[in-house]
Amino acid sequence: MFLSLLFLLKATNLADFQKVSTFFLLKYEPFIKDFSIFKLIIHVPALPLKPKISKMKYVYLILFTVLLMNACTKTVTPEDMLSDATKWQGVEKGYLTDGVLDLGSEFLTLVYQPGILNTYTNFEFSTEVLTEVGGHANILFHTNKRYLDQGYAVKIDNSAPGDWDRLLKTGSLSSVRNIFYRMLSDEEWFKLVIRVEENHIQVSVNGYPVVDYIEPEVPFRTPEIDKRRLSAGTFAIETGFGNTGVKFRNMNVSKLPPGEKRQNDDSDFTRQITELHSRHLPLVDFHVHEKGGLTLPLLIEKSAKLGINYGVAANCGLKFPIQNDEELKNYLASIKGMPIFKAMQAEGREWVDMFSPDLVSEFDYAFTDAMTWTNRNGTRMRLWVPEETEVGDPEDFMEQLVSQIEQVVTEPISIYVNPTFLPVEIEDRYDELWTDERVNRVVNSLVKNNVALEINSRTRLPGKKFIAKAKDAGVKFALGTNNTNAENLGKLEWAIEIIEEFNLQPTDMFLPGNSP
Numbered sequence: 001m002f003l004s005l006l007f008l009l010k011a012t013n014l015a016d017f018q019k020v021s022t023f024f025l026l027k028y029e030p031f032i033k034d035f036s037i038f039k040l041i042i043h044v045p046a047l048p049l050k051p052k053i054s055k056m057k058y059v060y061l062i063l064f065t066v067l068l069m070n071a072c073t074k075t076v077t078p079e080d081m082l083s084d085a086t087k088w089q090g091v092e093k094g095y096l097t098d099g100v101l102d103l104g105s106e107f108l109t110l111v112y113q114p115g116i117l118n119t120y121t122n123f124e125f126s127t128e129v130l131t132e133v134g135g136h137a138n139i140l141f142h143t144n145k146r147y148l149d150q151g152y153a154v155k156i157d158n159s160a161p162g163d164w165d166r167l168l169k170t171g172s173l174s175s176v177r178n179i180f181y182r183m184l185s186d187e188e189w190f191k192l193v194i195r196v197e198e199n200h201i202q203v204s205v206n207g208y209p210v211v212d213y214i215e216p217e218v219p220f221r222t223p224e225i226d227k228r229r230l231s232a233g234t235f236a237i238e239t240g241f242g243n244t245g246v247k248f249r250n251m252n253v254s255k256l257p258p259g260e261k262r263q264n265d266d267s268d269f270t271r272q273i274t275e276l277h278s279r280h281l282p283l284v285d286f287h288v289h290e291k292g293g294l295t296l297p298l299l300i301e302k303s304a305k306l307g308i309n310y311g312v313a314a315n316c317g318l319k320f321p322i323q324n325d326e327e328l329k330n331y332l333a334s335i336k337g338m339p340i341f342k343a344m345q346a347e348g349r350e351w352v353d354m355f356s357p358d359l360v361s362e363f364d365y366a367f368t369d370a371m372t373w374t375n376r377n378g379t380r381m382r383l384w385v386p387e388e389t390e391v392g393d394p395e396d397f398m399e400q401l402v403s404q405i406e407q408v409v410t411e412p413i414s415i416y417v418n419p420t421f422l423p424v425e426i427e428d429r430y431d432e433l434w435t436d437e438r439v440n441r442v443v444n445s446l447v448k449n450n451v452a453l454e455i456n457s458r459t460r461l462p463g464k465k466f467i468a469k470a471k472d473a474g475v476k477f478a479l480g481t482n483n484t485n486a487e488n489l490g491k492l493e494w495a496i497e498i499i500e501e502f503n504l505q506p507t508d509m510f511l512p513g514n515s516p
């Protein structure tokens, strides 16, 4: 920049400068909102000057243009936020050593550059973080030292599930877009990036997008999080009670130029999702398959954009894609570190003897349904395949089905999925065949075996009578879709309707490893 000004002085002549600046502004307008001095100059009426420019001046002008373009389009050098302890208010001597900020297990708040008129509006912040077992912290942005509740908080917490006060995991844009899956382990460095451009907030962890949120003009906020809004401000790090240790290194921030505001084209849904996140209701579709063009990268992107966490399930069992420990191990390795819940769909009744329990326990949860079983005539049926299914006398079929469900939920699973599904031959008699007595038997066996019940958005199962009875009995609910392709993975619309209608609370919901 300095060099380019030197060349400018050599070429100095207002008319020449105006020519260069106009060209430059037209081309690089978006990058130079801060360089309003140039705009001023080109708006000064040109002085009557000789139209001819000397050769040397051309050379200087070209050099000036090239250097100035270079200076302004190159990314600004990121600020090293951990170069000096004096940049942080609240940091005691000793916390920052050799570029590593070690917060230990203290309960504290550090504010970045609090005394300087240095605010960040659009920026990219990045850091590496390591949590010790049980360590947790928040990174605040668009905040200030007087009002730390102002702005957003990004959660750092890789603790094992179990504590209902510590549901939100690393990457959560707290209470606005929550993450419930645990993609990282303690004692491992990981990279966290927060990027804000106008009304667009993106959080990524180890390169995976986990939050991609467009703040609406009038965002839904409860009184407790009323100040979680974009404005401008600085950064802060806070730890809370129960923290056991968090470390940071390579922490940098770059200011970004002004950008375009983004349009939120599904504002009703955004509002509904935010309302659910504000009360920490686990917004997780626990039953998703990589099928019909739905790849993991697509799903991860969708998750970040919609604010729905996904549990991706591998189909494991006799005549299913994964049939032994070796294949199970390979699959687990292939999804390690991904921002999803890792699920095993156990198929058929043989699975219990096909896989070692230690490997199964590496999944976040396992689930099964009662759609694959052998009837008393010895026919192995998959109930969704009409050619394989013998219904015969519907009452007798129902007795066999209910007995099967009672048996299936004694398997080592967490969720009973595709619940109360009936073969197409009798599906229009659902309400009549699912008598109170049959519903009660299934609900009781869920309670007895501590198995959650899926609310399936695609099939709209189970019926509302079943949900009401399950809720009364204290059964936990898990939202799911069981998509067969990319298109029929919806947005949990029906499940969300059920949450509203039955006033389901976070403690009514299944979350792997948590039991209230």
Ligand SMILES: [Zn+2]
Binding pocket: 287, 289, 313, 345, 482
């Ligand atoms: Zn499935």
